[in-house]
Amino acid sequence: MNYDALRTFVTVVEERNFTKAAEKLILSQPTVSLHIKQLEVELQTHLLSRSPKHVQITPTGQILYQRAKQIIQLWEKTKEEMGDYLHTLRGFLKIGASLTIGEYILPMILTSYHEQYPYVQLEVVVGNTQEVVQQVRSHQLDLGLIEGHTQEREVKVSPFMEDEMVFVVGASHPLAQQKPNVSLESLQNQVWIAREKGSGTREYMDHLIRKWGLQLKDILMISSNQGVKELVSRGIGVTCISRWVVQKEVDRGEMVMLSVFEQPIVRTLSYVLPMQTDLSRSGQVFLECLIDKSKI
CATH class of the missing domain: 1.10.10.10 (Winged helix-like DNA-binding domain superfamily/Winged helix DNA-binding domain)
Known part of the structure; x- marks a missing residue:
């Protein structure tokens, strides 16, 4: 008929x-x-x-x-x-993110993305920068979001936002009493609380320590942002970390930001894609959402 x-x-x-x-x-x-x-x-x-x-x-x-x-x-x-x-956008998208991005920045982006495209199935893997890059390179992830640099040649790296890095100590730490301004000399011979090797945050902190010729009294390593915050808030040492990570603790008075320079210290956050693979439509739209939200 x-x-x-x-x-x-x-x-x-x-x-x-x-x-x-x-x-x-x-x-x-x-x-x-x-x-x-x-x-x-x-x-x-x-x-x-x-x-x-x-x-x-x-x-x-x-x-x-x-x-x-x-x-x-x-x-x-x-x-x-x-x-x-x-x-209607559908499919499966597997995203890797380094810890700071995965814990503090990505949730707001995923919330917006999921509200607009509820039929895309999302999976997020959180690790350090080195781990994320390796999983993107081996096609275990569709894309990755990293804080540090990478020398890996089999991935494409593009910046998507700037991230302010801050020096913080616990409210009971002696340096907290010197606020608002702390001299670079005051950071000499301090105990530093650091993330593990392979972390973008650790890489940037090491870069600043070398750049300014700081001598360390000791360094304590822990492989999570929460662990770093716990040690710092107890007054054990100094750390350099993303402002996203410690803003709430600073607002509550548990930590103090040290003002060392007039200008903020910023690093670049990037997204990483496999070199020889075209990103799916759901992945392309995610990147558009990521870049749009990063302007806020």
Whole structure:
């Protein structure tokens, strides 16, 4: 049974006139007549009684009219649902993120992304920068978000935002009493609390220590931001860490930011993609969302 013929039949019944039906459907009148004839031949019954002025529907035509209306409505609903499906972002996206990004920055981006694209299945793997880069390189992740640099040549690295790095101590630490300004000399011979090797935060802290020629009294390593914060808040030592990580503790008075320079110290956060693989549409849209939210 031809859908167009059913649509023509319903329009003729509702307009009660072949000519008006033809005009409404933007068809020729012979085409309208042909559609009706095809239905009558297939169903082996007269569907319409024609008169010079009007068209009357027969009892069997009434049965077809009711079913044809249902069929047309169902078909239009089906097309609408198919269109929604084809234009709705779907799929699976596996993202890797270094700890600071994964714990403090990525959640707000994922919230926005999921609200807009609820049919994309997301999985997030959190590790240090080195681990994320290696998993992107080996195609275990669709994309990665990192804090540090990488020398890996088999990935593409692009910046997406700047991250302010701050020096912090616990409220009971002697340096906390020197606020708001602390000299670079005051950072000499201190105990430092550091993330593990391979961490982007550790890499940047080591860079600053070398750059400024700081001598360390001791260094304590721990492989989580929360562990770093716990040690620092107890007054054990100094750390250099993303402002995102310690802002709440500073606001609560548990930690103190040390002002060493007039200008803020910033590093670049980047996203990493496999070199030879095209990112899926869901991944491309995620990056657009990431870059848009990073402007805030």
